Amino acid sequence: xxxxxxxxxxxxxxxxxxxxxxxxxxxxxxxxxxxxxxxxxxxxxxxxxxxxxxxxxxxxxxxxxxxxxxxxxxxxxxxxxxxxxxxxxxxxxxxxxxxxxxxxxxxxxxxxxxxxxxxxxxxxxxxxxxxxxxxxxxxxxxxxxxxxxxxxxxxxxxxxxxxxx
Amino acid sequence: xxxxxxxxxxxxxxxxxxxxxxxxxxxxxxxxxxxxxxxxxxxxxxxxxxxxxxxxxxxxxxxxxxxxxxxxxxxxxxxxxxxxxxxxxxxxxxxxxxxxxxxxxxxxxxxxxxxxxxxxxxxxxxxxxxxxxxxxxxxxxxxxxxxxxxxxxxxxxxxxxxxxx
DNA sequence: TTGGAATGTCAACAAGGCTGACATATGATG
DNA sequence: CATCATATGTCAGCCTTGTTGACATTCCAA
Numbered sequence: 001x002x003x004x005x006x007x008x009x010x011x012x013x014x015x016x017x018x019x020x021x022x023x024x025x026x027x028x029x030x031x032x033x034x035x036x037x038x039x040x041x042x043x044x045x046x047x048x049x050x051x052x053x054x055x056x057x058x059x060x061x062x063x064x065x066x067x068x069x070x071x072x073x074x075x076x077x078x079x080x081x082x083x084x085x086x087x088x089x090x091x092x093x094x095x096x097x098x099x100x101x102x103x104x105x106x107x108x109x110x111x112x113x114x115x116x117x118x119x120x121x122x123x124x125x126x127x128x129x130x131x132x133x134x135x136x137x138x139x140x141x142x143x144x145x146x147x148x149x150x151x152x153x154x155x156x157x158x159x160x161x162x163x164x165x
Numbered sequence: 166x167x168x169x170x171x172x173x174x175x176x177x178x179x180x181x182x183x184x185x186x187x188x189x190x191x192x193x194x195x196x197x198x199x200x201x202x203x204x205x206x207x208x209x210x211x212x213x214x215x216x217x218x219x220x221x222x223x224x225x226x227x228x229x230x231x232x233x234x235x236x237x238x239x240x241x242x243x244x245x246x247x248x249x250x251x252x253x254x255x256x257x258x259x260x261x262x263x264x265x266x267x268x269x270x271x272x273x274x275x276x277x278x279x280x281x282x283x284x285x286x287x288x289x290x291x292x293x294x295x296x297x298x299x300x301x302x303x304x305x306x307x308x309x310x311x312x313x314x315x316x317x318x319x320x321x322x323x324x325x326x327x328x329x330x
Numbered sequence: 331t332t333g334g335a336a337t338g339t340c341a342a343c344a345a346g347g348c349t350g351a352c353a354t355a356t357g358a359t360g
Numbered sequence: 361c362a363t364c365a366t367a368t369g370t371c372a373g374c375c376t377t378g379t380t381g382a383c384a385t386t387c388c389a390a
C-alpha cells in the first residue's frame with residue numbers, strides 16, 4: 001500500500017487491467033447472490049427481503065432510518081418489503097423506548113431461521129472462494145472493495161465492522 | 166495459494182470474516198456502479214443498456230446468443246434493450262455471413278462515444294480504488310472474484326480475457 | 331425434406347426501484 | 361404552550377428490467 005513510485009509498478013493500472021477488474025466484479029456478483037437467490041426462489045421473498053433480514057440480524061433493534069441509510073433505498077421501497085416481513089411474522093417492530101417516534105426492528109424466531117438459512121448458504125459460497133484464493137488474496141480483496149465504496153458507505157461499513165467481533 | 170495447513174491460518178474463514186466480506190461486496194458494488202449510473206441518469210438508458218454496450222464494444226461482431234449467455238438474461242429482456250439501442254442508432258445489427266440466421270452486433274460511432282464515456286467513468290472509479298489499494302491487493306482481489314464466479318461464468322470471463330490484450 | 335437452431339416479437343406479469351403527497355405521533359425549542 | 365422538525369407509515373402512480381409462454385421466420389444440417 002502507499003505511494004506508487006513509477007515504471008512497471010503501474011502496469012496494474014492499464015485500461016486493460018481495469019477492464020478485466022470491471023468484468024470480474026460483474027461476473028462475481030452473480031455468483032455472490034446465486035446461493036441465497038436459489039433459496040428465495042419459491043418463497044414469496046426476493047433479494048430486497050434478504051438484505052433487510054441481514055442487517056436486522058446484524059444490528060438487532062436498529063431503527064428504520066438507519067436501515068434506510070444502509071440499504072440506500074427510499075422509505076416507500078423499504079416499507080413495502082418490511083410490511084410483508086412484519087405481517088408474515090419474520091420481523092418485529094417495537095416502539096422506541098427513549099424516542100417513541102422510532103421503531104426498532106428485531107427478527108422473530110421464524111425470521112432468524114430464514115436469515116440463518118440465507119446467511120449459511122452465502123457464507124458457504126464465500127468460504128469456498130476464500131479458501132480457494134487464500135488469506136493473502138482475501139486481504140487484498142477486502143482492501144480493494146473498501147477503496148471502491150463511496151465515503152458514506154465506507155463509514156457505514158466500518159461502523160458495522162466495529163459493532164461486530 | 167494452495168492448501169491451508171491449519172491453526173491460525175484459518176482465521177480468515179471465520180463466520181465473522183465471511184460476513185464482513187459479504188457486506189464489503191454489497192457496499193462496494195454500489196460504488197462500482199455509481200459513476201456510470203450518474204451518466205445514464207437523464208439519458209433514456211439504464212444499466213442494462215450499459216452492459217450491452219460494454220460487451221458489444223468488447224467483442225465487436227458478437228452474435229445475440231453469445232451476448233445472452235454473457236449477460237445471463239432472457240432474449241426477450243435483452244431484445245427490449247437491444248431494440249432501443251438499434252433504433253437510436255447506437256448499435257448496428259448485421260446478418261451473419263456464414264450463418265445468416267445470426268445477427269452480429271457492432272457499435273456505431275455514436276454508440277462507441279457513449280460506451281467510451283461510460284467506460285471512462287467506471288475505469289476512473291476503479292483506477293482510484295486500485296491505486297489506493299496497491300498491486301498486491303489488486304492481485305488478491307482478482308483471485309477472490311474469480312473464485313466466486315459460477316463455473317460457466319468463469320469460463321466466459323477467461324475467454325474474454327484471452328480475447329483481450 | 332424435415333427437424334432443430336437462432337432470432338425477433340407480442341402479451342402479460344412481477345419485483346423492486348422511484349417521486350409526490352399526505353397523515354400521525356412525538357421530540358425539541360422558543 | 362405553540363410551533364416546527366423528525367420518524368414513520370401509506371396511497372397512488374410510474375419506470376426499468378427481469379420473467380414465461382406462444383408464435384413466426386429464416387436457415388443450417390442430416
